[in-house]
Amino acid sequence: MDHLEVLESQSMFILREAYRSFGDLVMLWSIGKDSTVLLWLARKAFFGHVPIPLMHIDTTFKVPAMIEYRDRFAKQWKINMIVGKNEEVLESKETFPDGKTNRLQCCASLKSEALKHTLSGDWPRWVLNHKSGEYEKQLNGKPFTGVIVGARADEEGSRSKERYFSPRDRHNDWDVADQPPELWNQFKTDFAPGTHVRVHPLLDWTELNIWEYIERENIPIIDLYFDNGEGKRYRSLGCYPCTSSVDSTAKNVREVIAELRGGKFANIAERSGREQDKEDGSGLETLRRDGYM
Amino acid sequence: MSQVEEKNIKSEKTSSEQMNIVVIGHVDHGKSTVVGRLLADTGSLPEGKLEDVKERCKRNSKPFEYAFLLDALKDEQAQGITIDSARCFFRSAKREYIIIDAPGHIEFLKNMISGAARAEAAMLVIDAHEGVQENSRRHGYMLSMLGVKQVVVLVNKMDLVDYSQTVFDSIKEEYLAFLKEIDIEPMSFIPVSAREGVNIVSVSKKMSWHDGLSTLEALDSFVKEASPVDQPFRFPVQDIYKFTEQGDDRRIFAGRIETGTINVGDEVVFLPSEKKSRISSIEGFNVAEQSQAFAGQSTGFTLAEQIYVKPGEMMCKVDDTLPITSTHLKVNIFWMARQPMIKGKKYKIKLAGTRVPVWLRDVVTVLDASDLTTDSNRQQIERHDIAECVLETLKPLAFDITQNIAQTGRFVIIDNYEIAGGGVVLDEVYIPTSRIERRVQQRENNWQRSRITPKMRSSRYNQRSTLVLITGAAGDGKENLAKALEEDLFESKRMVYYLGISNSLLGIEDNIDESGERDESLRRLGEVSHLFTDAGLILITTIDDLDDFELEMINTLNRPNDCRVVNIGANQFTKATVDLQVDNLDSQKEAIKKIKDLLAEKKYIVDYSI
Ligand SMILES: Nc1nc2c(ncn2[C@@H]2O[C@H](COP(=O)(O)OP(=O)(O)OP(=O)(O)O)[C@@H](O)[C@H]2O)c(=O)[nH]1
Ligand SMILES: [Mg+2]
Numbered sequence: 035m036d037h038l039e040v041l042e043s044q045s046m047f048i049l050r051e052a053y054r055s056f057g058d059l060v061m062l063w064s065i066g067k068d069s070t071v072l073l074w075l076a077r078k079a080f081f082g083h084v085p086i087p088l089m090h091i092d093t094t095f096k097v098p099a100m101i102e103y104r105d106r107f108a109k110q111w112k113i114n115m116i117v118g119k120n121e122e123v124l125e126s127k128e129t130f131p132d133g134k135t136n137r138l139q140c141c142a143s144l145k146s147e148a149l150k151h152t153l154s155g156d157w158p159r160w161v162l163n164h165k166s167g168e169y170e171k172q173l174n175g176k177p178f179t180g181v182i183v184g185a186r187a188d189e190e191g192s193r194s195k196e197r198y199f200s201p202r203d204r205h206n207d208w209d210v211a212d213q214p215p216e217l218w219n220q221f222k223t224d225f226a227p228g229t230h231v232r233v234h235p236l237l238d239w240t241e242l243n244i245w246e247y248i249e250r251e252n253i254p255i256i257d258l259y260f261d262n263g264e265g266k267r268y269r270s271l272g273c274y275p276c277t278s279s280v281d282s283t284a285k286n287v288r289e290v291i292a293e294l295r296g297g298k299f300a301n302i303a304e305r306s307g308r309e310q311d312k313e314d315g316s317g318l319e320t321l322r323r324d325g326y327m
Numbered sequence: 328m329s330q331v332e333e334k335n336i337k338s339e340k341t342s343s344e345q346m347n348i349v350v351i352g353h354v355d356h357g358k359s360t361v362v363g364r365l366l367a368d369t370g371s372l373p374e375g376k377l378e379d380v381k382e383r384c385k386r387n388s389k390p391f392e393y394a395f396l397l398d399a400l401k402d403e404q405a406q407g408i409t410i411d412s413a414r415c416f417f418r419s420a421k422r423e424y425i426i427i428d429a430p431g432h433i434e435f436l437k438n439m440i441s442g443a444a445r446a447e448a449a450m451l452v453i454d455a456h457e458g459v460q461e462n463s464r465r466h467g468y469m470l471s472m473l474g475v476k477q478v479v480v481l482v483n484k485m486d487l488v489d490y491s492q493t494v495f496d497s498i499k500e501e502y503l504a505f506l507k508e509i510d511i512e513p514m515s516f517i518p519v520s521a522r523e524g525v526n527i528v529s530v531s532k533k534m535s536w537h538d539g540l541s542t543l544e545a546l547d548s549f550v551k552e553a554s555p556v557d558q559p560f561r562f563p564v565q566d567i568y569k570f571t572e573q574g575d576d577r578r579i580f581a582g583r584i585e586t587g588t589i590n591v592g593d594e595v596v597f598l599p600s601e602k603k604s605r606i607s608s609i610e611g612f613n614v615a616e617q618s619q620a621f622a623g624q625s626t627g628f629t630l631a632e633q634i635y636v637k638p639g640e641m642m643c644k645v646d647d648t649l650p651i652t653s654t655h656l657k658v659n660i661f662w663m664a665r666q667p668m669i670k671g672k673k674y675k676i677k678l679a680g681t682r683v684p685v686w687l688r689d690v691v692t693v694l695d696a697s698d699l700t701t702d703s704n705r706q707q708i709e710r711h712d713i714a715e716c717v718l719e720t721l722k723p724l725a726f727d728i729t730q731n732i733a734q735t736g737r738f739v740i741i742d743n744y745e746i747a748g749g750g751v752v753l754d755e756v757y758i759p760t761s762r763i764e765r766r767v768q769q770r771e772n773n774w775q776r777s778r779i780t781p782k783m784r785s786s787r788y789n790q791r792s793t794l795v796l797i798t799g800a801a802g803d804g805k806e807n808l809a810k811a812l813e814e815d816l817f818e819s820k821r822m823v824y825y826l827g828i829s830n831s832l833l834g835i836e837d838n839i840d841e842s843g844e845r846d847e848s849l850r851r852l853g854e855v856s857h858l859f860t861d862a863g864l865i866l867i868t869t870i871d872d873l874d875d876f877e878l879e880m881i882n883t884l885n886r887p888n889d890c891r892v893v894n895i896g897a898n899q900f901t902k903a904t905v906d907l908q909v910d911n912l913d914s915q916k917e918a919i920k921k922i923k924d925l926l927a928e929k930k931y932i933v934d935y936s937i
Contacts (some may be wrong), residue, residue: 035555035621035624036343036344037345037423039341039345039623039624039625040345042625043583043623043624043625044625046583046625047565047583047625050565050566050581050582050625051565052564053566054565054772056639076928077613078611078612078614078625079581079615079625080568080570080612081568081570081575081577081579081581081610081611081614081627082575082613083570083573083575085570112573187413187414187415187416187425188414188415188416190399191399191400191413192399192400194399194413194414194415195399195400195410195411195413197441199555210400210402210410210411211400211402211410212409212917213411213438213441214437214745214746215437215438215440215441215663215739215746215749216441216444216445216741216746217440217444217737217746217749218444218734218737218739218749219583220677220738220739220746220749222745222746223677224675224741224744224745225744226744235818237414238414238425240416240423251613
């Protein structure tokens with residue numbers, strides 16, 4: 035088996051292990067390349083089906099093309115699609131783009147908070163009705179206790195220390211100093227009531243592996259990742275006020291891979307376009323201990 | 328049949344190779360510095376990262392450490408120590424690596440083990456100035472237990488001992504002697520100074536007496552082990568899928584092939600149930616149709632004959648050497664939890680796909696891996712102990728001896744939701760009586776009998792007592808039948824009772840058998856049955872999807888009283904005798920009549936006449 039086949043097999047194994055072990059499981063889909071690869075791996079693991087609902091946290095500052103793309107594939111692949119958002123903060127405009135708060139705080143409320151409450155079901159969820167093609171507001175959803183996330187160990191420091199199955203306590207907190215052992219392919223699949231788990235099937239993948247796999251499998255990926263003639267593209271998708279595009283003329287997957295292998299991005303960190311990481315030395319660790327994905 | 332989506336099949340093969348390497352050794356001996364140096368000196372760091380870390384050190388007036396490139400957590404940087412294993416990605420001219428930088432402090436041994444368990448080879452770092460320490464040895468021992476065979480030893484901080492060959496040689500001699508005792512043959516010893524970057528990416532002239540490799544060259548000299556495709560076939564069933572609601576009626580046995588190779592048409596046997604079938608197809612999504620699958624692949628199969636198998640069983644090829652099936656295992660365990668492992672407490676073992684209750688039966692010897700001293704008088708296993716011991720499971724499970732097939736010869740132990748220990752199987756142990764049998768013997772010995780004998784009850788009630796167990800696939804017909812049977816017998820003045828709680832006791836949630844709760848409920852049911860039958864009643868109950876082992880357990884617990892099995896629909900047992908087979912419940916009356924005939928024939932209801 036080549037390295038992509040090894041990575042693929044391990045991720046499928048992890049997804050199936052999660053599906054076997056946890057009843058109330060959900061997978062996060064940010065529309066970006068990693069979680070789209072994750073979705074594809076779920077289709078691999080479950081033989082073309084997606085038996086786990088997908089959740090998207092909409093900050094409303096995402097590029098509109100992302101939402102269009104999300105709904106197109108949610109329908110085509112018959113996905114049980116759930117959308118969540120922080121209605122209160124969006125209404126009061128306590129956001130960074132509205133100039134009322136800083137980047138870290140904005141991320142914390144539009145992403146972490148929204149995620150926490152949409153997962154627990156105490157905030158409304160918008161669920162795609164496949165018959166009408168519309169989203170319907172749903173109240174009092176049951177809490178999800180397992181969350182599958184497309185985090186990669188190579189993204190930044192605190193992620194390099196993650197487990198495939200990572201427990202979070204009642205308050206969503208991550209105890210980095212005391213993580214459970216993970217031996218061979220036996221993960222922590224037993225949980226005390228009230229606690230829950232993050233599952234990370236993509237930990238061993240690098241950004242380059244992701245693109246190589248997209249190419250090999252011909253996975254339809256959103257075209258914001260490619261230059262449409264203006265010499266600019268996104269390398270990582272976030273909210274538009276905080277994610278800058280990079281100068282690049284890579285027009286397709288093959289050219290992106292060339293850039294990463296030996297070209298201009300071979301040695302430049304992927305998240306370097308994300309401003310919120312920079313606000314303090316370990317901004318992302320702080321966010322992540324607190325439930326950021 | 329395989330589905331191929333969007334007209335795409337694997338376009339071209341990328342031939343690149345990836346290897347996982349763990350860096351281990353005693354606390355502060357320089358593991359993170361070695362890795363940091365390796366990344367920095369090969370230009371593998373993202374642009375600006377080194378400058379960032381240096382800048383941050385300056386701002387906080389801390390001396391710069393290469394280790395900070397790895398020790399990313401705030402607590403780690405504050406304490407100058409690695410807490411948890413970090414994965415870092417690194418590419419040499421030869422291949423891609425995931426380098427796992429493990430912590431050396433004893434407090435974080437479980438994190439070191441988590442890192443090392445993922446590795447194919449190891450670099451063990453020893454401080455030249457401090458020499459071989461406790462965890463240099465303990466980590467070395469863990470490698471042998473985790474099955475990591477390729478090891479390179481780095482003698483670090485040579486700058487502190489003036490790059491002295493004498494110091495290097497004496498450390499090499501001492502540590503070689505230790506490795507020999509635990510059967511590890513290191514590939515090489517390399518003198519390095521991580522902080523000064525000596526012998527990291529290239530061999531330096533500083534130590535002209537060293538005629539070996541640099542660290543980077545040693546890394547590239549590790550050999551990628553061939554995938555175990557030629558070993559006996561082992562496929563732990565991870566799950567069984569049927570996505571009927573999505574209009575897919577394939578019944579797929581999903582999992583990962585641990586060892587061996589299999590072809591469509593091969594005859595297979597599932598252990599421990601011993602059910603047999605034949606591979607009908609190999610399933611996949613967005614792949615070309617396959618007629619063969621092999622070790623390492625996460626895949627799925629459909630079978631020619633439909634059989635009832637639960638997740639956790641091991642699928643093997645009928646013609647291969649089969650795994651051992653037993654309830655007793657002789658193992659080597661390392662214990663990681665603060666609470667010791669004790670006798671008489673119920674734990675859970677996870678081995679390949681199986682998850683079952685387990686008890687510690689016997690502690691043979693306990694080893695202190697930091698100095699290889701042993702103790703054979705211990706009753707329990709403490710944190711960080713390595714113990715040879717005997718485990719007993721509630722149900723038989725299929726496993727291999729780790730020396731023969733490592734993948735299906737290792738396991739973890741769960742205590743109170745946590746992975747508390749890990750281990751490898753050394754051998755099977757033959758013990759003539761099962762846990763349940765011992766329990767029943769004990770119960771019968773202590774049972775207080777009154778002057779009313781079973782015989783007296785029997786003649787008073789005009790019947791002999793028995794348990795009537797109605798089994799078969801899930802479905803509500805069985806319960807109605809059981810109720811109707813109770814009514815019928817009651818009307819003819821029998822002492823009869825329908826125990827309606829069995830199935831709800833067992834729960835309808837599919838995960839319940841994994842936590843051992845189903846077994847526990849069945850055990851209780853067995854005890855309850857024994858009470859009713861002892862009181863002289865005919866007890867009727869129904870249980871869905873009962874397997875051979877479970878029936879045996881209920882039978883044993885109900886002894887010395889009788890148990891008669893009425894099976895509805897497909898027979899899911901391989902070994903157990905069914906007293907009455909009823910193919911369908913189209914006519915309930917008919918079924919009741921058959922059961923009553925059986926009861927009459929076996930003389931439970933004596934005066935019953937047709
Ligand atoms: N003089 C000298 N000091 C070194 C060398 N390598 C590492 N050190 C120092 O040793 C100390 C410990 O180094 P680390 O790399 O953090 O050690 P470690 O083995 O990763 O420690 P833990 O992960 O906590 O077990 C640091 O202060 C390093 O600067 C070396 O080659 N020479
Ligand atoms: Mg370290």
